Amino acid sequence: MKKRIISMLLVILLVGMLAACGNDGPLTTDDAKKVVLSDMGVKEKDVDSIDVHITTVDGVACYAVYVSIGDEHMEYLVNGSTGEILAKEEADHGHSH
Numbered sequence: 001m002k003k004r005i006i007s008m009l010l011v012i013l014l015v016g017m018l019a020a021c022g023n024d025g026p027l028t029t030d031d032a033k034k035v036v037l038s039d040m041g042v043k044e045k046d047v048d049s050i051d052v053h054i055t056t057v058d059g060v061a062c063y064a065v066y067v068s069i070g071d072e073h074m075e076y077l078v079n080g081s082t083g084e085i086l087a088k089e090e091a092d093h094g095h096s097h
Contacts (some may be wrong), residue, residue: 027080029054032063035083036076042069057086066091 027035029052037044044050051066061080066073075091078084 026061027063027078027083029063031083032065032078032080035078035085036065036067036074039076039085039088040067040069040074054080062086 063078065076073091077087
């Protein structure tokens with residue numbers, strides 16, 4: 001009986017560890033950048049500047065991402081858990097953060 005309980009606990013522990021290694025965790029700043037750059041169809045080396053800030057919207061952790069390429073200035077809001085783009089719009093050149 002003890003061996004069975006220990007075996008079950010080990011299985012639960014291993015499953016939990018494998019789940020933590022999956023892509024279901026919170027996004028990093030780099031992940032948020034990749035989401036935005038992919039949506040814009042550009043590479044990071046092609047942008048003049050990219051700023052990422054953590055924020056909360058309606059209780060959801062998000063990344064505000066500001067990208068400048070020449071005269072184009074975009075502001076994105078990316079869900080910090082799913083990577084979903086919640087909003088994007090042209091931003092003023094002197095965005096505030």
